[in-house]
Amino acid sequence: MRKTINFGCWDYDRMAPIMDGRVRPQGIDLNFLNMPVEETFFRMLRNQEFEASELSLSSYVVSLHKPERPFVAIPVFPSRFFRHSSIYVNADSGIDRPEDLVGKRVGCPEYQMTAPVWIRGILSDDFGVNVDSVTYYTGGEEEPNRSEKLKLDLPDNIKVVPIGPDKTLSQMLHDGEIDALYTARKPSTYSGPNGKVRRLFENFPEVEKAYFARTGIFPIMHTVGIRRADYEADPWICQSLLKAFSEAKDITMQSLSETAALKAMLPWAAAHFEEAQATLGPDYWPYGFDRNRETIATFLRYSHEQGLSPRILEPEEIFAKETLEAFVI
Template sequence: MSRLPLSFACWNYDRTEALQTGRVRPDGIDLNFQALDVEETFFRMLRHREFDVAELSLSSYCVTLGRDDPPFVAIPVFPSRFFRHSCIFVSKASGIETPSDLVGKRVGVPEYQMTAPVWIRGILSDEYGIDPASVTYVTGGEEEPGREEKLKLDLPPRFRVEAIGPTQTLARMLADGEIDALHTARAPSTFYSEPDKVARLFPDFVPIEKAYYAHTGIFPIMHVVAIRREIYERHRWIARSLYTAFVAAQRLSYDQLRVSASLKTMLPWQIAAVEDTIATMGADWWPYGIERNRHVIETFTRYHHEQGLSPRRLTIEEMFAPETFAEFRI
């Protein structure tokens, strides 16, 4: 029986390495793995639908579900997760020292609909009482000018969003005090090059993020894996086949991180970090599937709606292929 060829765009994560090398092959599928930077993958998939399957921003995916003809269907595989307390940066000229100091300020975001800022705004709201509509958002390129929202947004008027000038960058504006803070997925270059001007809102972020996880159980999801809907509708079995393969590839990555004879990464205290993570979050600290992530996903869809990005709160049942709902273990 011939195998179905599918193109797949994703960054070269350790948890997808076995799919890239072919050590794990999805049943019935020839996967053409294209290792691309996430921004390139998102742009090409969202604007032009260039791939059959792709890593996709969770927020962008949720925005597409509000269309009359949603172009993608996701499987509950989450190649990127990240605690985001460390990703709130402030200009030292702003006088911001605590979360409450953000109220009324001008806050940069590369894109309002980016997943990382959605989580940051939600965390600031739930944990610190900061209304997402209490600041003015300033959008544009973080390091290079000219960035625009990948998807057209229709936000409620209470959210104030302004674009920066065609030659400006958020990293430079933060250092110069032209914006007061920055919510982002990547540390701005000026945080490293001009530490006298740019700082983190939470400098000692690790214990804060661990405490957040301890009382919420949330390890924020950033990206999902999405299939072009017309391909999924023609071959619905591929959702389960892909999901099973992603789980198998991730299991190999878990095992490799525990090997101490020769370290998989260049982190000198890798084993200590793994053991500490297991003690804090359990042996399967990066779970795939629906049920173990239901609370995380439902929290995100609440944030998405509260921040004006979804006209209604999305349900998990409409977000993921039904073939992937049954839980199993490799």
């Protein structure tokens, strides 16, 4: 008997072979629900609407400290992103170097969002900007009235202030009501290197390449979570999904290397692909546990240091045990 799984996820290129049916998980009828990440996360985290979905890595880790532990993850990572490019500052704020962030007012859509967790951790490790050295302002970036998806219990030394119900972080940054913004999406008020709102690191590709050369970390943003009840009823679905998602990703990597014709509308796609492999390694977007263990361990340390996790979890604790060992085909 086949198991039906409704799977919420964005339409990434690495998911295309799953979406169009070229790859089918063994024993599973997968119904791919194509949705932007914000909708997927909200519906899964608040209401557990799907058997499985893409999940914010940070939200998933926070959920592991709840009594019900509603999800189990597999080591599939639909989204990775270097986040030095995602720190925006007001040109009049006096922030010219990362160290200048100390004592400033910093916006982030949600304190527990994965992108700001990585940003805060990197700023602390590399530039001495400790998590409690700024005041955080949370709320909608472009639309007002956004709240945290999960209830947080933060230490007293971490200062988080919700913005007003009619305010947006993007406009507040432009108007100087906050000094900086840590976010996943480029704010609409960003106006280039010489504008009122600019990036802290306008030369971010060079900065991010140097970061990878030093640390070996290509930050993980999202994982794939399965409702715990579905996992406990059919543990075999973890390996089936991991195999299928890995096969789909490998097909996409092969497609990116194609030089007979451009599969993506990027004129120098072949050059970008070759540069990525030369800089990050032949399989620069690895799935599976072993090759991602140290990146996950760094994130789990950040989650604890930033008051989101009461203790530092071990990477082995956050994934289904069936997926911790590689299988040989």
